[in-house]
Amino acid sequence: xxxxLIRRLARTLLVMLGISxxxxxxxxxxxxxxxxxxxxxxxxxxxxxxxxxxLGLNKPWFFNPANPLDAQYPKYITALVRGDLGTGLKxxxxxxxxxxxxxxxxxxxxxxxxxxxLIVGMPAGILAALRRNxxxxxxxxxxxxxxxxxxxxxxxLLLSYFFGVKLGILPPSGRLGTExxxxxxxxxxxxxxxxxxxxxxxxxxxxxxxxxAIALGSIPLAIVARITRSSMLDVLNQDYVRTxxxxxxxxxxxxxxxxxxxxxxxxxxxxxxxxxxxxxxxxLTETIFSWPGLGxxxxxxxxxxDYPIIQGGVIFAALVVSVVNLLVDLSYAALDPRIQYS
Amino acid sequence: MTTTTVPQxxxxxxxIFWRRFRRSTPGKVGAVIxxxxxxxxxxxxxxxxxxxxxxxxxxxxRLKPPSITALWNEEAKQTYTDPVSGKVNVFAAPxxxxxxxxxxxxxxxxxxxxSLKVGVVSTLLALVLGTLLGVLxxxxxxxxDSVLGYLTDVMLAxxxxxxxIGFASIFSADNPPLLIAGLDRLFALNSPQLVTAMLxxxxxxxxxxxxxARGVVLSIREREFVAAAGALxxxxxxxxxxxxxxxxxxxxxxxGALSIATATIExxxxxxxxxxxxxxxxxxxxxxxxxxxxYLDAPWTMIFPGLAIFLTVLGFNLLGDGLRDVLDPRxxx
Numbered sequence: 001x002x003x004x005l006i007r008r009l010a011r012t013l014l015v016m017l018g019i020s021x022x023x024x025x026x027x028x029x030x031x032x033x034x035x036x037x038x039x040x041x042x043x044x045x046x047x048x049x050x051x052x053x054x055l056g057l058n059k060p061w062f063f064n065p066a067n068p069l070d071a072q073y074p075k076y077i078t079a080l081v082r083g084d085l086g087t088g089l090k091x092x093x094x095x096x097x098x099x100x101x102x103x104x105x106x107x108x109x110x111x112x113x114x115x116x117x118l119i120v121g122m123p124a125g126i127l128a129a130l131r132r133n134x135x136x137x138x139x140x141x142x143x144x145x146x147x148x149x150x151x152x153x154x155x156x157l158l159l160s161y162f163f164g165v166k167l168g169i170l171p172p173s174g175r176l177g178t179e180x181x182x183x184x185x186x187x188x189x190x191x192x193x194x195x196x197x198x199x200x201x202x203x204x205x206x207x208x209x210x211x212x213a214i215a216l217g218s219i220p221l222a223i224v225a226r227i228t229r230s231s232m233l234d235v236l237n238q239d240y241v242r243t244x245x246x247x248x249x250x251x252x253x254x255x256x257x258x259x260x261x262x263x264x265x266x267x268x269x270x271x272x273x274x275x276x277x278x279x280x281x282x283x284l285t286e287t288i289f290s291w292p293g294l295g296x297x298x299x300x301x302x303x304x305x306d307y308p309i310i311q312g313g314v315i316f317a318a319l320v321v322s323v324v325n326l327l328v329d330l331s332y333a334a335l336d337p338r339i340q341y342s
Numbered sequence: 343m344t345t346t347t348v349p350q351x352x353x354x355x356x357x358i359f360w361r362r363f364r365r366s367t368p369g370k371v372g373a374v375i376x377x378x379x380x381x382x383x384x385x386x387x388x389x390x391x392x393x394x395x396x397x398x399x400x401x402x403x404r405l406k407p408p409s410i411t412a413l414w415n416e417e418a419k420q421t422y423t424d425p426v427s428g429k430v431n432v433f434a435a436p437x438x439x440x441x442x443x444x445x446x447x448x449x450x451x452x453x454x455x456x457s458l459k460v461g462v463v464s465t466l467l468a469l470v471l472g473t474l475l476g477v478l479x480x481x482x483x484x485x486x487d488s489v490l491g492y493l494t495d496v497m498l499a500x501x502x503x504x505x506x507i508g509f510a511s512i513f514s515a516d517n518p519p520l521l522i523a524g525l526d527r528l529f530a531l532n533s534p535q536l537v538t539a540m541l542x543x544x545x546x547x548x549x550x551x552x553x554x555a556r557g558v559v560l561s562i563r564e565r566e567f568v569a570a571a572g573a574l575x576x577x578x579x580x581x582x583x584x585x586x587x588x589x590x591x592x593x594x595x596x597x598g599a600l601s602i603a604t605a606t607i608e609x610x611x612x613x614x615x616x617x618x619x620x621x622x623x624x625x626x627x628x629x630x631x632x633x634x635x636x637y638l639d640a641p642w643t644m645i646f647p648g649l650a651i652f653l654t655v656l657g658f659n660l661l662g663d664g665l666r667d668v669l670d671p672r673x674x675x
Binding site for chain 2: 011014015016018019022023026027029030031145146148149150151152153154157158161165276277279280281283284287298299302303310314317318321322325
């Protein structure tokens with residue numbers, strides 16, 4: 001387990017290095033001069049040059065023959081290792097500070113979306129597998145098919161329009177009503193409001209979460225339902241399930257204790273693989289619901305050529321995906337004792 | 343001897359394919375939907391001639407509801423009444439009109455051409471490139487496999503849409519690189535940004551095919567018939583392209599149909615974010631993006647283009663499921 005962990009961590013670090021390199025080159029290939037973007041179109045060439053000098057953008061990218069470390073990428077990496085992501089070009093706020101306030105919003109939305117996916121998707125998949133070819137099975141299959149076929153941004157707009165505007169039963173956008181103010185603790189509004197003893201604010205935060213969480217959760221829901229169904233079917237046909245039935249165990253014990261636990265392994269994998277999809281979907285969902293998270297932040301930064309924010313945001317997103325994948329790999333051993341890492 | 347068996351087995355294989363395909367309900371429904379959209383795309387100009395760049399603004403018809411509402415809505419009835427004959431035309435604008443008074447149905451219809459072209463081309467590019475790399479990695483292994491595996495790991499760690507946004511924002515529209523300008527001409531898309539978005543979506547899919555092809559090749563490489571071909575003195579290239587690759591195609595075809603669906607959604611998503619096709623091109627995602635300023639008063643401007651995306655994607659997903667039923671013998675349950 002120990003040596004496996006070290007190798008796995010080393011690979012994750014190597015991948016992170018590759019990611020930082022890709023992002024670094026990508027960001028510098030976006031047309032447009034960040035100095036001009038900061039100063040405005042009427043900036044004098046001299047002022048733009050001075051600003052580039054100040055930001056270090058006039059340095060070579062990778063290698064400076066005069067001083068090997070005095071180039072943009074080495075400086076960027078050494079700063080990154082120290083946790084310094086630079087400062088937003090427009091806002092002049094450290095990227096890390098922005099990240100600290102933005103990420104919890106995205107995390108809260110993603111967790112809510114995953115909850116929607118699990119609470120609806122898993123029972124639907126289990127039911128479909130237990131009552132195969134019944135009306136429930138067809139219903140679950142249809143729902144999961146509709147889920148993967150629905151563009152997230154269209155579903156978001158439809159939900160916001162019908163439930164938010166037409167029926168007016170849920171807020172069409174935003175994260176919290178203006179009448180509430182929650183002092184951040186964990187950054188998760190619902191949790192913070194409860195911890196601070198503001199049930200009304202917590203309820204308002206939950207109401208704001210529902211529509212974007214359904215929109216963002218639609219695809220994971222479909223996938224979870226599909227995988228749960230096929231994995232359950234697979235397990236229910238195994239010999240040990242027949243043995244459990246032959247022992248005279250109740251159908252309930254057989255399904256919950258014997259079948260379900262083993263059927264969950266692929267589901268966990270799929271949830272892990274959805275981390276990247278959730279962060280990607282958050283870009284669209286957050287734009288539609290004016291959700292102040294990572295996705296809308298990076299998206300705005302791209303249109304404003306705000307290099308440090310794009311770099312910081314994308315690298316952070318990739319880090320989250322890598323860490324989640326690592327955790328998923330490690331959780332196999334906990335779920336399935338037969339798997340031993342060496 | 344072998345040459346005589348080939349013409350005999352060919353029609354038999356086809357009939358197995360069709361017999362199985364006919365039994366797959368999702369496959370049939372998907373094929374019908376996809377075929378319908380292909381026909382609409384091919385005959386779009388015959389059904390409703392339209393040039394997005396030279397359309398007069400019809401401000402009197404701005405944001406009018408679908409013409410069927412003329413049956414019960416007095417205001418809509420006035421809009422769609424012919425001033426000369428005094429007759430109500432409920433088919434004047436079946437999907438309503440947009441903010442410039444353009445007929446939405448015509449635009450959605452012509453959007454079919456764009457979406458199908460872009461979805462299919464981006465998937466084919468990814469399939470060919472990814473498969474080729476995957477086959478090489480799987481067949482030869484060694485450092486090539488390690489390097490490609492590492493690159494795949496790096497690419498898959500990015501949320502796909504962020505990678506696509508990043509890629510799409512690199513190239514300027516005014517002065518597109520030769521490759522993009524060339525593809526633009528080749529597929530008559532008339533939008534370098536759309537081509538960039540298409541390539542971005544394609545790029546994001548490459549690792550998927552690389553992994554899939556690599557895995558399949560690894561399992562086939564060890565089979566007896568490949569070893570037999572090697573023993574008979576077949577060259578490496580012949581082994582890969584005549585023996586291994588043709589036997590690896592089934593999962594790739596299934597994945598191909600499914601990823602046309604994904605590509606369609608992602609290109610539309612880029613259009614929605616303002617990075618893909620630009621107005622006045624009738625690309626569905628771009629149309630939904632346009633509608634965001636008006637959809638509270640005119641929801642049809644958002645509903646119909648979205649419905650078109652949804653149905654196209656549904657069609658390809660169903661077709662992919664159907665092909666899986668037919669081609670992947672493990673999933674017969």
